Amino acid sequence: MPLTDHGSVRRHQFHERLGVLHGNHLHRTLKERFPAAFNTRWTRRHWLHASLFATVGALLATIVPGFSSQLQPALPLHATLPLSLPPQTVRPPLASQPGQPWDVLQVQPGQTLGGLFQSMGVPAETMHRILEQPGNRETLTRLRPGAELAFARGEDGALLGFRFDRSPTQRVELSLAGGKVREKVLERATTTRVAVAGAEIDHSLYAAGRKAGLSPAAIAVMTDEIFSYDIDFKDVQPGDRFSAVVEETWRDGERIGSGRILAATFTTGGKTYTGFRFERDGKAQFFTQDGRPLKKSFIRMPIPYARLSSKFGARRHPVLGSMRMHKGVDYAAASGTPIMAAGDARVQFVGQQRGYGNVVILDHGRGHTTLYAHMSRFGKIKRGQQVAQGSVIGYVGSTGMATGPHLHYEFRVNGAHRNPLSVTMPPPEPLKGAELAAFRAQAAPALARIESMEKLMFATAAAAPQDKPRDKRG
Incomplete structure (x- = not known):
């Protein structure tokens, strides 16, 4: 066989190997599973086709983007990459800067100023330094439940700032950094709104008034000033009711208290009493709907509880x-x-x-x-x-x-x-002329508010008689 005939030599060697495997299982498997082209003698045409297919595949893998990547296993869509970040900036405690974080405490019934400072880990000496500042002692020693105190402390727990409200319009911020107490007074804008509060009494007038949103001072005005001459509040019964037009103080969208009573009605024993606030001669008084003072010229008993x-x-x-x-x-x-x-x-x-x-x-x-x-x-x-x-x-x-x-x-x-117990007391002077006209113009809107609220409140109460005490604010 000529050595130059490389094709003949390769075919001869291939057939010799097939002959060795002809009788075993592997040869039978190849014959069953592979196409006839692999089980017969390859001709020059077979080799040309194989070379052509290999060349075309290589070109496709090189020219078409992403073709080869489709032959690889899919990778996850999300990956976490370790990034080299700049070192974290270390800031001084925020309590020494504007906008410092505050720990806010709300005064609960029975709590004292000393107890609140102790709960925050602030020594009594620091508290006394704060109380020595002008104008602080009177406010801080008369804290009422609901008042808020704020503390700003450093990393070592030392008190760096203290904040409290001196009045509804003034907030005081104290800075204690550097061993000195520095004061900053912030003016806080407030608005006044007029609202109507009312309730039907279930157990007590005070409880019903508080549930309706009246302050203790406003309840006292009703009992001690407006209706004290006409109603004995010891005889008030469940089912009696009241309404009041009050001024409310709002700050930052929050109601922080109620103020003056502008008008009030009280129904007891089947009779309704009314009272409207009006200033006469620079002094505020309460009058009936027709302009007669509710305050009598004389009180029968000039000594209480006697x-x-x-x-x-x-x-x-x-x-x-x-x-x-x-x-x-x-x-x-x-x-x-x-x-x-x-x-x-x-x-x-x-x-x-x-x-x-x-x-x-x-x-x-x-x-x-x-x-x-x-x-x-x-x-x-x-x-x-x-x-x-x-x-x-x-x-x-x-x-x-x-x-x-x-x-x-x-x-x-x-x-x-x-006889002081039976003498006919002289009636007080009623409003007249221009004063009476001004009073009526002022009282009419307040009465309309009360009547509108009571219609709504007691219509709802009639539909749900089990809800007692009933109260509503508008």
């Missing part, structure tokens, strides 16, 4: 033992109990009068005077001074001819004594 111990009229004198005319009434009370002026008046006399001991006489005008005797001491009054109804003019005692501490109270009309 017991009537002797009536007006003839009696045997407890000291002299003889029958004498008792020209006033006596109220037994503990020594030192405050005595109030029965009405607006001018102080006519302050001093001693024989058996009356320490005496105060008030002139109320239009011929009406009142006398208060047996006082232990006088209030801060002097002759000629104007005093308002309810002002403290003295204190219960037993000076003069008295067997024990009590108040002797007389009521005189043009010098003649009258």
Whole structure:
């Protein structure tokens, strides 16, 4: 065989190898599984075709982008790559910078300033340094539940800043860095809105008022100023109801308190009483819907929580033992109990009068005077001074001819004594003319608000009678 015939030599060697495998299992498998081209003798045409296919495949893999990548296993769509980041910048504690983080505490009932500072790990010495700042002690020693205190501390726990509200419009920020206390006062804008609050009483007026959103001070105005002359609040029953138009103070979108009562109604015993705030002669008073003052000219009992111990009229004198005319009434009370002026008046006399001991006489005008005797001491009054109804003019005692501490109270009309318990009191002066017109213009919108709210509130209450106490604010 010529050595130059490389094709013949290769075919000869191939057939020799096939012959060796002809009788074994591998040869049979190849014959079954591979095409006939691999089981027969390859001709020149077979080799040309194989070379052509190999060349075309190589060209495709080189020219067509992504063709070869499709032959590789798929890689994940997401990968985490380690990146080299710049070193973290170390900042000083934020408590020493504007915008520092604050730990805010809300005062709970029974908590004290000292307890709050102790809970934050702030020593008492630091607290006293804060209290020594002008204007801080009065606010911080009279904290009410709900007030907020804020503390800013450094990494070592030392107090760097302290914040509190001195008033609804002032926030105080103290900086304690560097061993000195520096104060910054921030003015906080507030707005005033008018709202209507109302409720039906279930257990107590106070509880219903608080549930309706009234402050304790606003409830006291209703009971002690507006309706005190017409309603005995000890007799208020479940089912009685009230409504009030109040001013509310808002700050940063938050309601922070209620202010003045502009109008109020109270329904008890099937009768509705009304009161509207109006300033007359520069002084705020409450009037009925037709412009008559709710405040009576005189209060019947110028001493609270006292017991009537002797009536007006003839009696045997407890000291002299003889029958004498008792020209006033006596109220037994503990020594030192405050005595109030029965009405607006001018102080006519302050001093001693024989058996009356320490005496105060008030002139109320239009011929009406009142006398208060047996006082232990006088209030801060002097002759000629104007005093308002309810002002403290003295204190219960037993000076003069008295067997024990009590108040002797007389009521005189043009010098003649009258029984303080039954005398017809002079009515207060109603609004007239331009004042009455201005009052009506002011009262009408407030009354409309109350009527609108009550229609809504009690219509809802009628539909759901099980919901008590019922309250609504609008």
